[in-house]
Amino acid sequence: MWKIGNIEIKNALLLAPMEDVTNIGFRKLCKEFGADVVYTEFVNSDGLIRKNEKTHKKLRISEDERPVGIQIYGGNLEPMIEAAKIAEEENPDIIDINAGCWVKKVAKRGAGAGLLLDPPYMQKMVDEIVKAVNKPVTVKTRIGWDQENIMILEIAKRLEDVGVAALTIHCRTRQQGHKGEPDWSWIPKIKEVVNIPVAVNGGIMIPEDAKLAFEQTGADAVMIARGAIGNPWIFSQTKELIENGKLPSEPSIDEKIKVTLQHLRYEIARADNERWAVIPFRKFYSGYLKGFHHVSKIRQQIMQFESYEPIEELLLNYLEEIKNSPHYEQAV
Numbered sequence: 001m002w003k004i005g006n007i008e009i010k011n012a013l014l015l016a017p018m019e020d021v022t023n024i025g026f027r028k029l030c031k032e033f034g035a036d037v038v039y040t041e042f043v044n045s046d047g048l049i050r051k052n053e054k055t056h057k058k059l060r061i062s063e064d065e066r067p068v069g070i071q072i073y074g075g076n077l078e079p080m081i082e083a084a085k086i087a088e089e090e091n092p093d094i095i096d097i098n099a100g101c102w103v104k105k106v107a108k109r110g111a112g113a114g115l116l117l118d119p120p121y122m123q124k125m126v127d128e129i130v131k132a133v134n135k136p137v138t139v140k141t142r143i144g145w146d147q148e149n150i151m152i153l154e155i156a157k158r159l160e161d162v163g164v165a166a167l168t169i170h171c172r173t174r175q176q177g178h179k180g181e182p183d184w185s186w187i188p189k190i191k192e193v194v195n196i197p198v199a200v201n202g203g204i205m206i207p208e209d210a211k212l213a214f215e216q217t218g219a220d221a222v223m224i225a226r227g228a229i230g231n232p233w234i235f236s237q238t239k240e241l242i243e244n245g246k247l248p249s250e251p252s253i254d255e256k257i258k259v260t261l262q263h264l265r266y267e268i269a270r271a272d273n274e275r276w277a278v279i280p281f282r283k284f285y286s287g288y289l290k291g292f293h294h295v296s297k298i299r300q301q302i303m304q305f306e307s308y309e310p311i312e313e314l315l316l317n318y319l320e321e322i323k324n325s326p327h328y329e330q331a332v
């Protein structure tokens with residue numbers, strides 16, 4: 001059972017924090033498809049205390065995406081405490097601390113996965129944050145630094161001792177980055193040493209993976225990251241698979257195009273400027289349009305556009321064309 005504050009969910013599906021991906025529009029979309037809890041991308045503590053406008057905007061959340069967690073990161077105690085307080089002002093349901101980012105420029109400053117190298121310091125930081133805010137504090141971390149230094153059991157216990165509400169474990173080491181096999185076998189071992197809810201993350205790309213992750217690990221929640229990019233259906237499909245034992249059919253090409261445009265409209269609605277939503281949205285097309293007939297031409301064209309209308313026109317025309325072609329049956 002995923003239990004944080006007033007949130008209690010069986011077989012909870014969490015949308016992972018992802019930089020430049022889990023912004024407000026995508027979170028709303030995933031929520032509509034059945035994500036139980038969503039997270040902002042990681043927000044830099046130093047940027048927040050310097051009142052950097054761009055950083056501060058990453059804290060924006062909306063009522064229709066609750067429960068939502070704001071994730072913060074940093075390697076220094078005071079700025080992290082301050083950042084947690086600033087994040088709290090936005091009234092999220094959860095404040096999540098990133099102790100897993102593997103990227104060199106983050107980890108070498110002692111932030112993200114860098115915290116794994118000093119468990120007492122990580123514990124102190126989290127302790128101070130728990131005391132400084134009135135929201136539930138959770139931590140997302142990894143099993144260890146590398147294969148020789150797997151310290152998650154010690155860390156999990158230390159974090160439970162200072163009042164962390166739940167843990168998410170990306171079951172790879174810092175050395176693995178995002179590659180290689182995640183080792184889910186650590187989840188049952190962690191659950192033996194702590195009583196707080198534990199979410200499993202890493203390598204959950206299709207609904208069957210999510211079901212297997214619950215079954216094999218006994219995790220309280222499954223957190224999905226790359227498996228949701230261009231594929232928010234993963235949440236509804238997983239729910240159906242777990243609840244009814246059968247996997248729903250793939251969404252049709254019509255549905256995929258409809259949802260692509262819906263997602264883009266959500267991004268535009270929340271952006272200060274249409275162009276600033278349309279250009280970063282380009283990274284989503286390969287996921288949404290995967291497997292479409294003659295799609296490379298469409299992708300090339302779509303990359304030229306900087307506003308919504310021509311994108312909608314292109315995709316709806318493509319849909320009309322494909323419906324009248326023998327490839328339609330194959331594509332759906």
Ligand SMILES: Cc1cc2nc3c(=O)[nH]c(=O)nc-3n(C[C@H](O)[C@H](O)[C@H](O)COP(=O)(O)O)c2cc1C
Nearest residue numbers: 016017018019041042098170202203204224225226
């Ligand atoms: C584009 C991208 C951005 C990410 N940004 C964050 C982040 O801001 N905070 C975080 O905790 N993890 C971040 N991650 C890691 C994911 O949350 C997740 O732990 C990782 O991708 C493993 O899960 P997966 O195998 O299901 O993709 C990011 C991953 C990707 C692919």
